[in-house]
Amino acid sequence: MTLAIHLAYWQQTIIKSIAVLLCLLLPAGAFVNLFLFKMSSFMQSRLGPMEAGPHGQLQLLAELGKSFQKEDIVPTKADEKLFKLAPYLIVASVLLVYVVVPFGPDAYFTNLDVGIFYALAVSSISVIGVLIAGWASANKYSLLGGLRAAGQLIAYELPMVLAVVGVVIQAGTLNMQGIVVAQANGEIFGFGALGNPFILTQLLGFIIFLVAAQAELTQTPFDMPVAESEIVAGYMTEYSGMRFLLFFIAEFASVGAFAALAATLFLGGWYLPGLDLTANYMNVLGPLILFAKIIVIAGIIFFVRFTYPRFREDQLQKVAWTFLIPLSLVNIFATAILKVLF
Amino acid sequence: MTAVSERQQLQYIAGQAADARVNVELETEGMTLNLGPQHPATHGTLRIIVRLDGEQVISADPVMGYMHRGYEKLVEVRTYPQITTLINRIDWLSSFANEVPFILAAEKLMEVEAPPRAQWIRTILFEMARVANIGLFLGEMGLQLGAMTAAFYAFRDREFVLNQIEAVTGGRFHPNFDRIGGLKDDLPKGWIDETKRVMQRMREFCDEMEVLLLGNEIFEARMRGIGVIPAEVGLSYGLSGANIRASGVDWDIRRDSKLSPLPYDQLDWTVWTHPDGDSFARYWVRMQETREATKLVDQLLDGLPGGSIMAKVPRIIKVPEGEAYVETENPLGAMGYYIISKGDLGPFRVKIRSASFNNVSIAPWVLRGVYVPDIITILGSLYFILGDIDR
Amino acid sequence: MPPKPKVPGLIKGLGVTFKEMTKTMFPNEGIKKIIPAPSKGAHTVQYPHVKEAPPTRARGVIALLEENCTVCMLCARSCPDWCIYIEGHKYKAPPRREGGKPRTVSALDRFDIDYALCMYCGICVEVCPFDALFWTPEYEYSEPRIADLLHDKERLGEWMDTVPEYEAYEAGSEAKVKKLPKKGAK
16 A cells, blocks of 8 residues: 555554454445335335434444344254354355455555456355355245245356456456456547547446346345245345344345446446546545445445346246346357457 | 954054154155145144155145134134134234124024115225235235245335225224124224225326236236145135135125125126136236225225214124024135024034135145145245134 | 336436435425425324324323212213222202202212223213213323322313314304303303
């Protein structure tokens, strides 16, 4: 990091650890507060939490306090070690995705050359966590939810990866920072003022990525693993108190992670056209810009979540294998041909 | 007489019961899932023991009775006004509709007829109960499938209908308004105009549900072709109401059984049927029924005759000896009361034929071979209320 | 069957929820249209701060006008739950005019309604021949202890202050609007 003062390695590590925890809690808190409490309430003609703080803004604190004082219940027949391990696996997977997201020209945790490839790979670790949670709960409903999740999450990895391949072809690099720079410096048919945000040329890929992300995050219409009205919270049924809160935070933080990936890949990341690519003040402005873009994409994800009914498991798989994958392959072919031609 | 003594008979029965318990637990083919009494999707305390092979159902057995309140025993020691209070709570969503067949049966035994204004207001409240009940179904079917917003809209717009019912009767869910010979009280000032506005609002709500749910491709994929009930099978299980009309059977007690006191034959309305017999058809038929009910209420409000609302009946009502059975087209199906009276202040025996009991009895047949999510869809589209099943 | 819509139903459904959200957030008319005011647009009422008034006929709680009660026990007999507990005694009152016989008058000792049992059906109010019981729309009388839900004579008398006047009827009705008895009219 090129900062004005020189920090020792252990000082940098502490700052990075705090920053990544912030990365986890800030999106989770913001999305729960803004979208779950308020946006869904307004859609349903009601006001949401209003008592805790002005217009219910301190409700999160109340939820935190409530979860802390709850009893730690582990079912008798459950495999205790695995039962307690599962939430941490999912949280770890989300944290690992945030490690690659660039927040500014120098504000990143690490600059891997295989950035996006690594991000998609580690996001699959959460599948193991979900399976472990479903199996170790010693509950038939959780088992059903865990198995459904395994099938769904693995099925939707493919459309996501294929949708990203189009972006990689256009950017020419797997490096996340490189993709941002490519969008900043690129031109659309010679017009360079706006840069080249890949959402314009990769609209099909963007839509496929969003649909696949909605399925990866087990949000409605793809929330069979957590089908609330059938298997009552699916793989999370037996968890209570802080453990459930970990699942919850992990779910909303992973919405933030995938929204961050979508913003970086398709919307231009931390860069806005007209700003300086290498200036030092962008290290402060960049995260804010990225956060705004994350809010927009998460807004789309939650908007769809609160409106649609859910797919059945086999219909879900059919959509993935017979609809999304051929579409993304067509996208890759078209991108490759057009890239060679132009 | 058999050569087996009573003690041996009891031992045999006990052995069978023990066997059944052990069998359920030790069955190794398939998994036994208990969609237990506490479940968000079974409309109350219905328990369904499902044997699964992966996600497919091998067999499904509903176990009812978790909400049995002993109505038919309770009414043996009560008088007719007291019974009217109790039976409001059988099917708690269609408030007024529970009282109507009972009062009609008692009036049939007493050979007294309520004046026309009372009959018209009875029909208005009956149809408003239908709008409130089926309107809730339209939204809450979305909730069963995962679209939670639709349920909120249903509850929100149902409040207007309940406010109107409260303005007349004093109670939102349990009006307790029907009396033998007429009604308890007349309509307050301004009620007719306000109710017309509310019915217009319910029509807009139906249009909203049509766009939000009926036209939604995911909804169609989840509901079309799921839980197909052919007409003969439905009739043999005793399905009634919108369930059987969605299988193509053109049967509506309001039109067919000549409920002579209630003025359905003087109004202009249609009975909606659908040939498919799947869950989508049941939803569609109920949506059209709600719209039709709002139009019926508008016609009834326009043509409301003047007059008194109570016939000449003695203060202490003693129903003469006899038996009478009256069935009406309640929101959930066909509900009937069979009253056996011995000339007392209260009936000797009342048998309640509730619609949901028969509607849910088709569950073992229709749930064979479907997936687990489809169980919820099918049971949701059959639309039963636990109070109606268990009484 | 409804015709197939041109715009896919998925998009139209999103439109419905979006419209509801904007209706809740921006209910104002005119120049104030762009200021969000969800408290005004939502259909819910923030209960302890804002209270909706129930209709006049709402069955909230039963009030007792003690002077009218003659301890005839009709209400206690006709309650489906038998939740009214009445005790009374008779005493000889002085004659109304000179040289007459002393009259037997009933006095009410105890009149309790157990609201933990009450089904709010209103048969007691309807059946009372002397207009001693009235409905009021008051509903905020919940107690931490169930035993406190037994309202005694004094408390039932206090509810009389909240009894609303009877409403007028719709046109075409033959019913006559009843009048509330004034206090001490007997």
